[in-house]
Amino acid sequence: MELVPTTKDGFLINKEDWTPEIAEIIAKEEGIKLTEAHWEIIYFVQDYYQEYSITPIMRILGKAIGKKLGENKGKSRYLYTLFPEVPIKQAARIAGLPKPPSCI
Amino acid sequence: MKQNKTCLFINRRSPYGSSRAQEALDMAFALSAFEHKVSLVFMDDGVLQILRDQDPSEIGMKNISPAFRAWEDYEIEHIYVEKKSLDMRGIKKSDLLIEAEIIESDQLGKILNKQDFIFND
Amino acid sequence: MKFTIIVNDAPYQSQSADTACKFAHALLDEGHELTQVFFYFDGVWNALADAEPPQDDRHVVDNWSKLALKNELELIVCSTVAMRRGVSEPLAAGFRLDTLGRLTEAVTMSDRVITFGGS
Numbered sequence: 583m584e585l586v587p588t589t590k591d592g593f594l595i596n597k598e599d600w601t602p603e604i605a606e607i608i609a610k611e612e613g614i615k616l617t618e619a620h621w622e623i624i625y626f627v628q629d630y631y632q633e634y635s636i637t638p639i640m641r642i643l644g645k646a647i648g649k650k651l652g653e654n655k656g657k658s659r660y661l662y663t664l665f666p667e668v669p670i671k672q673a674a675r676i677a678g679l680p681k682p683p684s685c686i
Numbered sequence: 687m688k689q690n691k692t693c694l695f696i697n698r699r700s701p702y703g704s705s706r707a708q709e710a711l712d713m714a715f716a717l718s719a720f721e722h723k724v725s726l727v728f729m730d731d732g733v734l735q736i737l738r739d740q741d742p743s744e745i746g747m748k749n750i751s752p753a754f755r756a757w758e759d760y761e762i763e764h765i766y767v768e769k770k771s772l773d774m775r776g777i778k779k780s781d782l783l784i785e786a787e788i789i790e791s792d793q794l795g796k797i798l799n800k801q802d803f804i805f806n807d
Numbered sequence: 808m809k810f811t812i813i814v815n816d817a818p819y820q821s822q823s824a825d826t827a828c829k830f831a832h833a834l835l836d837e838g839h840e841l842t843q844v845f846f847y848f849d850g851v852w853n854a855l856a857d858a859e860p861p862q863d864d865r866h867v868v869d870n871w872s873k874l875a876l877k878n879e880l881e882l883i884v885c886s887t888v889a890m891r892r893g894v895s896e897p898l899a900a901g902f903r904l905d906t907l908g909r910l911t912e913a914v915t916m917s918d919r920v921i922t923f924g925g926s
Contacts, residue, residue: 633752633756634755635748636753636756638760639719641719641720642719645759687809687918690915691914705848705891713847717907717910717911720911720912804922805922806922
């Protein structure tokens with residue numbers, strides 16, 4: 583992607599550059615076709631980052647999603663069907679957020 | 687052996703004088719996310735970490751304080767703040783961005799006694 | 808007893824890394840187990856492969872490597888903290904980058920977690 587500046591791992595450098603169109607382009611690079619179900623999670627992690635300035639680790643993300651969107655959607659099996667590689671990493675990248683710290 | 691340890695993080699440093707506040711919080715959240723029973727104490731300059739309305743953008747640092755509000759998601763057990771440290775700095779309970787348990791200095795010993803693991807930031 | 812050691816200071820910044828390494832030897836000599844040594848904060852600087860102190864000074868990094876090789880120990884360097892400071896692989900012998908998840912496992916398996924440095 584060359585439309586906006588990114589890190590070497592393909593994460594947006596300025597989250598202000600994010601648009602739904604850019605999300606589609608990144609998703610394509612990740613081999614993901616975005617559906618309503620994807621958008622729900624993408625907006626969730628964006629809201630979470632807006633609120634807390636962090637992308638939570640998988641376990642906590644699942645719990646938080648479960649609380650807000652219903653228990654089934656917080657299950658890691660569900661999240662892995664949407665984002666098959668590493669859900670939190672792929673969702674964060676498509677959502678235009680910084681790369682989650684790998685330290686966990 | 688008890689698997690889920692009680693862990694206490696003692697935060698006594700100002701939030702932006704070093705990366706230690708940020709990195710201590712990372713460790714506390716990681717231990718808690720993996721089922722350890724984590725509590726936090728804020729004392730000395732550490733109470734500044736949980737002050738409302740922080741904006742370190744002028745010095746080019748990331749505002750770390752919103753993350754503390756995620757403590758319920760991470761199931762942090764207790765957040766203690768030493769009263770003396772607040773008083774010395776003229777900080778009121780309502781100036782803090784999270785609901786904390788205000789403790790007297792002499793309660794600290796009892797809290798320390800309950801811990802398997804203590805970490806200073 | 809099973810121990811985990813956390814090292815929070817850079818070598819030569821303070822005596823903490825030296826003391827931690829000596830403590831590790833002492834507990835192993837006494838027949839205790841050492842689950843893991845975890846390097847955090849500026850402690851990650853202990854893992855740099857190219858350290859070359861003057862010959863008549865002690866070699867902190869080598870001392871760690873020797874401890875690890877002799878006892879088949881894991882010297883775990885927190886990857887996020889290391890990446891923030893530009894500490895990257897290849898590291899000195901016996902050290903490797905890993906996540907805070909490894910520390911949480913070590914804490915689970917240990918009777919005592921002792922931290923060195925950070926004052």
